[in-house]
Amino acid sequence: MKPALIGIDWGTTAARAFRFDASGGVIGEHSAALGVQKIEGGRFADALKALLGGKIPSGTPLIASGMIGSRQGWLEAPYLQCPVEFGAIARALTRVADPPLAIVPGLICRDADDVPDVMRGEETQILGGLEDSGERQLVVLPGTHCKWALVEAGGVGTFATFMTGELYSLLREHSILGRLATPAADRAAFERGIHAGLRTGASLLHALFSARTLALTGELAPAGVADYLSGLLLGAEIAAARPWIERGGARTLSITLIGDAMLCERYRLAMAIDGIEARIGPVDAAARGLWRLGQQAELVR
Amino acid sequence: MKPALIGIDWGTTAARAFRFDASGGVIGEHSAALGVQKIEGGRFADALKALLGGKIPSGTPLIASGMIGSRQGWLEAPYLQCPVEFGAIARALTRVADPPLAIVPGLICRDADDVPDVMRGEETQILGGLEDSGERQLVVLPGTHCKWALVEAGGVGTFATFMTGELYSLLREHSILGRLATPAADRAAFERGIHAGLRTGASLLHALFSARTLALTGELAPAGVADYLSGLLLGAEIAAARPWIERGGARTLSITLIGDAMLCERYRLAMAIDGIEARIGPVDAAARGLWRLGQQAELVR
Secondary structure: OOOOEEEEEEOOOOEEEEEEOOOOOEEEEEEEOOOHHHOOOOOHHHHHHHHOOOOOOOOOOEEEEOHHHOOOOOOOOOOEEOOEEHHHHHOOOEEEOOOOEEEOOOEEEEOOOOOEEEEOOHHHHHHHHOOOOOOOEEEEEOOOOEEEEEEEOOEEEEEEEEOHHHHHHHHHHHOHHHHHOOOOOOHHHHHHHHHHHHOOOOOHHHHOOHHHHHHHOOOOOHHHHHHHHHHHHHHHHHHHOHHHHHOOOOOOOEEEEOOOHHHHHHHHHHHHHOOOOOEEOOOOHHHHHHHHHHHHOOOOO | OOOOEEEEEEOOOOEEEEEEOOOOOEEEEEEEOOOHHHOOOOOHHHHHHHHOOOOOOOOOOEEEEOHHHOOOOOOOOOOEEOOEEHHHHHHOOEEEOOOOEEEOOOEEEEOOOOOEEEEOOHHHHHHHHOOOOOOOEEEEEOOOOEEEEEEEOOEEEEEEEEOHHHHHHHHHHHOHHHHHOOOOOOHHHHHHHHHHHHOOOOOHHHHOOHHHHHHHOOOOOHHHHHHHHHHHHHHHHHHHOHHHHHHOOOOOOEEEEOOOHHHHHHHHHHHHHOOOOOEEOOOOHHHHHHHHHHHHOOOOO
16 A cells, blocks of 8 residues: 655654554554664665665655754755744655655744754654643753653643753763662662752752762662662752743643653652653654645545 | 881871971872772782882881771771861771771761762861861861861861762763863863853753754854863852851851862952852871871870
8 A cells, every 4th residue: 555644753863764554543654763963975775775675665755853863964955933833843854855854844943042952753752642732831851851841722832852862871971979789670769869959949969969979878778779760860950940841830730751651650750759640642753744734735535 | 217106097099108307397208000990819918018219117107097997998997087186086996907007987867858978088178188187167178078167176077078079070081071171271161161050950961952952053162161060060069059058157167178289279269259268278188187187096105
C-alpha cells in the first residue's frame, strides 16, 4: 500500500520514519542510527533512502521534524518566535525540492531577561501529545534536555529547557559521585533524593555533594547513590519549575508527560511527591504530531 | 639544618612537604604527584620517603593534613564534629608510630535537615589563612569542591561545600556546552555569566542551557562560552551562599579567599559584582596551618 505521508522524527543521533495511511494510521516504521551528527558531507538524501529501506517512494509527501532543520541539518528551518499557534508552524515549513521534504521549524522564546531558549522536534511531539490543544496546560518532555512547555491559545506560549538529563549522565559517568555509585535500582533512595531536591532551592551546587557525604557516613548505601542523585536532580527541576506549575493557579493546570516510558514514570512519581498530578501522554506523540502538521500544511487531504 | 618540624599537605592527587625552622619559617619545600589515590598497597612510608628526597629525617616530628587521614589514607583520622575550636583539632591528631607522623582530623557538620558535610585539609588551610581567629568571619576556599566556612569562637562553626569547580570541569570537558566553547579568556563574557548566575535562583538546571542558546543565536561568541559558564556557576554559588554572607548582618562579615591565586581572583571579582568585598589570603596557608597545629599539639616548642 502506498503511504499517504511519510513522517520523520530526525534527531541528533537517530532517525525514525513513519508511513501513514490516508487516515493517519501508522502502517510502517523504520529507525536507524542516522542522526544529523552522523551524516557526513551533506549526504542526507542517501541517509533518507537508507532509512526508508533503500528507496524513497516517488510522489509521497515527506515531513520531518527535529535537528534535521538545524544549521547542521539538511536545510535550515528558522526558529519561530513564541507564542506561536500550531497552524502557524504548519504554514512555516521549509521545503527541500527533491525529494519533496517539508521540514518543521523549531521554536525560540525569550525570558524576562531576554535570554533565549530553543527547541527542535519537541514542538511536534507536543502537538502529537495533546488531547485538546485549546485547553491551557503544561507539557513536559523529559530527556537529555527536558522541556517544559506552556500550551495555550492553540499553540506554544513559552517554554524552558532544563539540562537535568545531561547533568545526571555527566555526574554518573565522570564525577566523584558516579565513582561512588554501584548500578542498582533503589526506589527508596530515589524518593529520598526527590525530597532533598524539592527543598534544595538555590543551592543545587551544594546539595549535589550530599550524594557523597551521605554515602561517606554510611547513611546512603552505594547501591542507592545513583537513584538518590537522579531524585535530587528531578526534585530540583520540579522545584525550579514551580512558578510554571503554579501559573495556572493553585496547581490546577493539567500536566502531560511525553517521552521514554520509564523516564516519564520517574517524573510522574517525583511530581506526585510534590503533590502534583501528571498524566503520561501517548508513546507515539512524534508520529501523531507529524501527521497533524502534515494535515494542517495540506500535504495530505 | 635539621628542621624543627615537617608539615605535609597530602591530598588525593598530590603531596607537598614543608620543612620548618624553629620559628616556623619554611626552609625547604618538596612536592610530588604522590597523592593518596596514587599509592598502591599501603606503601605510604615509601611515598613519604620519596617525597622528602629519599630519607625521612630521624627525630623530626611530622604532621600531615588532607586525604591522608581518610579511610583510603595511611591511617584514618576520624572527623571532628563542628563547631570545633582549632585547639581541639590539635588535641585530636591521629598518630602513626613509625615514622612519628601526626595526622590532622577532618571536620564534619550537619545542616538543618541533618545532611552531613565534610572537609579534610581545608581546616588546616583555614587556620593558616587567618589573621585573627577570634573575629567572626567567612573563609572561602575555591577549588574542585569549594568550601565556605564560618569561623567563630576560635574555630570552625559550620561550613558548606559547593561542587562548582567539578561541575565546571564536567561541563567543559564532556557536555554539549563544552563542545561549543573555544579556549580563550573573555572577561566580558565572565562578568555577564556572573550577573546571570547571581539572578539564577533555583533554576541553575535551566540557566546552564543559556550558554548554548546565547551561542546559538550569536549573542555570545564561541570564545566567550567557557568564561560565561564559569561566571554563571560562580554567580550561582555566591547567590546560594548569600544566607551565609548575610549571617554576619548586612554583609559586614569579613571574607578571606584561600587557594589558587587566579581562581581566588575570579571569586573576588564575582563577589565584588555582587557588592561583597573579600580579601585574598596568604598563598602559604597550608604551611602556616600545619605549623600552627604542630605548635598547638606541642610537636614543637
